[in-house]
Amino acid sequence: MAASSSAASFSASSKVARIGLISDTHNLVRPEALRHLIGCDAIIHAGDICEPAVLDALRDIAPVTAVRGNNDFGPWADGLPTHATLTVHDITILVVHDIADVGARREPVRVVVTGHSHQPRIDERDGVLFVNPGSAGPRRFKLPISAGLLLIDGAQVHATLHTLIA
Template identity: 30%
Template sequence: MKIGLLSDNHGYLDDQIKSHLQDVDEIWHAGDIGDISIIDRLTTLAPVVAVYGNIDNHITRSEFPENQILKRHGMTFLIRHIAGRIERYNVGTREILAEQKFDALICGHSHILKVQYDKRYQLLYINPGACGHHGFHYVRTLITFHIDDGKIHTMNAIELGKRGAIEQ
């Protein structure tokens, strides 16, 4: 199963993002969608699983939860927009991690692409960075990866170009 993972669109979706998601089985969105129409456009490519982020309005919050727990091909994933820093998560994230074992924690919010194994919680921390133009990041990013038999493999961090370099 191939996953396309993105976060922090802030209402922006270009053809370059869509081209990297053409062959995925599912799209996972870690929040700050910015406009519900982004989801409508993504669902033309693949089924979408999403959480709302701190900038998302009441419409997006009525469509998507704060947290998603997914089981795919022998792995359990927690997706939430704001989780805090690796190994020093915010209270809400720590409460969820205390209740259930996860193989991976997926979050957004920081606009910083980061994939790192968390020894303390024994899970893979994945933040795809930001694929929109709003924020302090320099390069827009997303991630693709495969899940098979309880393992993540073939993970690719994809650079989409500089933030603010909107094509006309």
């Protein structure tokens, strides 16, 4: 599969940018997820959206950067990239659905946002912050329903995970 790419630049009006992280909604827009995202300057959706209405609901809150997941099919999904790059202040963020698709990316990134596993996780390796917000959609196994948040202030970034439904 050829990897398409999308790049965007973002300038927050406030000093600290709040970037909402969501993934694996699988066509379920939970009110808890929408409440979590209110007040964000931008939203990143790391794939498995399943229907364009999900992105429409998120765009009502803030600008959205989204990538195609392995369950995103049809003409609406053909326009979604498999990789996206977003720059917020001094932080470059790479978004892919499956962490296995990160590969040997050439551009330097400070944050990688992924989905796919439904397992919320924050991990830092070799100066790169890896964040999987988990799944905000249907429950899988006994995993929590969750989302995340990036707080970016210049060259500083802090990630948090939030359980929406235990």
